[in-house]
Amino acid sequence: MKNLGTKIRIQRQSGHTEIKLLVSHPMENGRNRDSISGQLIPAHFIQKIDLQLNGKTVVAAKLGAGVSKNPFFTFRLKQTNPGDRITVRWIDNLEFEDNIEHIIE
């Protein structure tokens, strides 16, 4: 497992709060072959992403391997207040997972 990192950037804009999410993840669909050994690379992709606002899920995404490598997502929340806690967590098909938290200033 190399370098599975998760980053979020949150920006309060007029009318909404924008959440940008970048995960370093291979998103292998199981149909690609290793260029050297010729062996199939086993499927390895994020299956679920949860975006939570103060502990409540606001966006729940189920993903397939059709999402590009190193997935990048933008979501918008209608309203947030300073002190609100935003959590993003994901889990992949090999049960690796990560979560990241951000408090709005």
Place this chain on the structure above:
Amino acid sequence: MRRRSFIKSFFFSFFATFPAFFKAGSTSALKSAAPISADRSVPQVKSLFGDRTLLDSTDIHIDLPEIAENGAVVPITISTNLERISKLFLWVEKNPTPLIAELEFDESAAIFVTARIKMAESGFVTVIAQQGEALLRRQKWVDVMQGGCGTG
């Protein structure tokens, strides 16, 4: 003669409806609990929604390049101002695994998402939005120059 045709039609309808039941059951299970599988046999849109009508709606906005140089990374933005949208389904028909994402939104989230998706070849990208019990659809064609590896 009449009786024979009756029996015939009975059997036909029996076999025609039962696989449909079976399919509907398995896809609703997919919708509720199971994550999207990696395998090829993901059901087509039709079996995902059964015979439910899809209404075409221009109020769903999809931003996509008309021509995608690299099918491994196609940026997409989906947004709508429609009320009561609870779910979005993102479907790329030509991919080996067409169902790319299923997103569920709470009321406090705006219906807005950007992502980067893989496309195996030129074809329609379909977004289906669930509004109450209704299903709304918007499609957009993308020409893919190079599907290449890593797609699907």
